[in-house]
Amino acid sequence: MFALADCNNFYxxxxxxxxxxxEKKAVVVLSNNDGCVIARSNEAKALNxxxxxxxxxxxxxxxxxxxxxxxxxxxxxxxxxxxxMNTLAEFVPDxxxxxxxxxxxxxxGFEHYNLEAYAEKITKTVRKNTGIPLSLGIAxxxxxxxxxxxxxxxxxxxxxxxxxxxxITNALKKLDxxxxxxxxxxxxxxxxxxxxxxxxDFTCQPESWIRKHMTVMGQRLLKELKGIPCYTLENDxxxxxxICTARSFGKMIGDVEQLQEAVxxxxxxxxxxxxxxxxxxxxxxxxxxxxxxxxxxxxxxxxIVVPLPHATNYTPELIKYAIYGLTKIFKEGYAYKKAGVIxxxxxxxxxxxxxxxxxxxxxxxxxxxxxVDDLNAKYGRDKVRIxxxxxxxxWKMHQEKLSPCYSTRLSDIPHVY
DNA sequence: TCTGGGGTCCTAGGACCC
DNA sequence: TCTGGGGTCCTAGGACCC
Numbered sequence: 001m002f003a004l005a006d007c008n009n010f011y012x013x014x015x016x017x018x019x020x021x022x023e024k025k026a027v028v029v030l031s032n033n034d035g036c037v038i039a040r041s042n043e044a045k046a047l048n049x050x051x052x053x054x055x056x057x058x059x060x061x062x063x064x065x066x067x068x069x070x071x072x073x074x075x076x077x078x079x080x081x082x083x084x085m086n087t088l089a090e091f092v093p094d095x096x097x098x099x100x101x102x103x104x105x106x107x108x109g110f111e112h113y114n115l116e117a118y119a120e121k122i123t124k125t126v127r128k129n130t131g132i133p134l135s136l137g138i139a140x141x142x143x144x145x146x147x148x149x150x151x152x153x154x155x156x157x158x159x160x161x162x163x164x165x166x167x168i169t170n171a172l173k174k175l176d177x178x179x180x181x182x183x184x185x186x187x188x189x190x191x192x193x194x195x196x197x198x199x200x201d202f203t204c205q206p207e208s209w210i211r212k213h214m215t216v217m218g219q220r221l222l223k224e225l226k227g228i229p230c231y232t233l234e235n236d237x238x239x240x241x242x243i244c245t246a247r248s249f250g251k252m253i254g255d256v257e258q259l260q261e262a263v264x265x266x267x268x269x270x271x272x273x274x275x276x277x278x279x280x281x282x283x284x285x286x287x288x289x290x291x292x293x294x295x296x297x298x299x300x301x302x303x304i305v306v307p308l309p310h311a312t313n314y315t316p317e318l319i320k321y322a323i324y325g326l327t328k329i330f331k332e333g334y335a336y337k338k339a340g341v342i343x344x345x346x347x348x349x350x351x352x353x354x355x356x357x358x359x360x361x362x363x364x365x366x367x368x369x370x371x372v373d374d375l376n377a378k379y380g381r382d383k384v385r386i387x388x389x390x391x392x393x394x395w396k397m398h399q400e401k402l403s404p405c406y407s408t409r410l411s412d413i414p415h416v417y
Numbered sequence: 418t419c420t421g422g423g424g425t426c427c428t429a430g431g432a433c434c435c
Numbered sequence: 436t437c438t439g440g441g442g443t444c445c446t447a448g449g450a451c452c453c
Contacts, residue, residue, distance in 0.1 A: 031422075032421050032422065033420085033421070038421070052421090056419045059419095215426095216428095217427070240424075242423085242425090244422080245422090247421090292420090293419085293420055338421095397421095
């Protein structure tokens with residue numbers, strides 16, 4: 001049996017933990033640049049604020065109902081996530097952290113437990129230890145555990161257990177096809193066209209038909225919904241095959257030097273991510289584009305892959321090639337809205353192939369990066385940086401409604417009177 | 418005025434190898 | 436008339452996840 005633990009309205013709930021005046025109030029959290037709504041409390045959902053809606057389109061609702069609006073505070077959410085995961089880890093022998101607010105728990109060996117009581121104990125303990133409300137879905141496969149979790153949330157309960165044919169069938173009959181894990185917008189529309197409206201309808205289809213139209217992924221989905229596991233718990237996090245840092249700018253940028261500073265900063269951030277997973281990249285991709293939403297302005301979008309002489313995670317070298325790529329694709333006369341850097345062809349740093357005609361980074365460069373990473377970990381991001389990253393940050397994001405880092409910064413710790 | 422960021426997997430088709 | 440069998444690698448495109 002698997003349990004899927006999923007924090008309810010996670011980002012909105014994080015904002016509430018240290019700000020109890022937000023209890024029972026509508027709370028929304030915005031994407032980077034304060035652009036779109038990416039998290040909503042139940043009260044905000046009840047006001048029909050849709051997921052992903054640009055915030056300027058709902059400003060009347062926000063004003064009328066005094067919705068509390070926050071910029072994303074990933075420092076806070078990341079720390080709260082760790083607290084939740086640490087608490088969950090105390091209850092089971094094995095778990096897979098699936099996302100910032102979700103984990104699959106293995107319930108092997110718990111067959112003779114009273115699962116209801118145990119589920120209740122888990123959710124109550126997480127709430128007590130962290131302040132975060134959590135739902136548990138328990139079932140024989142990961143996909144069914146996901147479905148059970150949805151069912152729990154819909155019923156207003158903190159857990160739902162699907163462990164026999166009757167409970168599974170009943171739940172799947174009430175589960176809309178687009179709410180099934182693995183069914184996105186495209187497949188949902190396709191299936192609806194064929195009058196497959198619920199998860200249960202899906203399980204009634206012939207396997208060959210599903211395989212034909214939805215590839216092997218659909219076939220696995222079908223088996224999982226029928227209680228035959230196709231996915232197991234994945235414990236060790238595999239190294240990333242691509243590493244991307246990209247941002248929409250707070251304002252549009254036409255100046256190549258400002259773009260260079262942005263791209264240098266993205267490359268530096270990617271280099272840090274590479275070093276953290278002990279990898280090197282053998283090529284980097286740089287892209288930029290104008291604001292697609294501004295039909296009144298000339299549009300331009302391009303990307304380029306720059307192969308490196310040898311794989312590296314040395315920040316100055318990655319910045320050099322990133323800027324080289326940028327100058328290749330930059331065109332004068334456009335107002336740019338977004339740029340990004342992606343590390344591709346990633347390999348483990350202990351298996352870098354040398355280049356006969358180009359000196360490979362030596363031990364010294366590795367030592368320098370270790371020191372820089374240590375200093376920045378201790379004293380704050382970019383405390384030591386490459387000059388090319390600049391100081392102006394003309395491209396910086398809007399973050400007007402940022403909450404304090406209550407749990408990670410001494411000066412932000414709440415006061416109690 | 419204003420519209421996010423960061424990933425994965427699968428398939429088909431083309432080019433190539435012996 | 437009739438034209439093999441068994442592979443790999445790469446890319447683009449399409450789908451999905453949080």
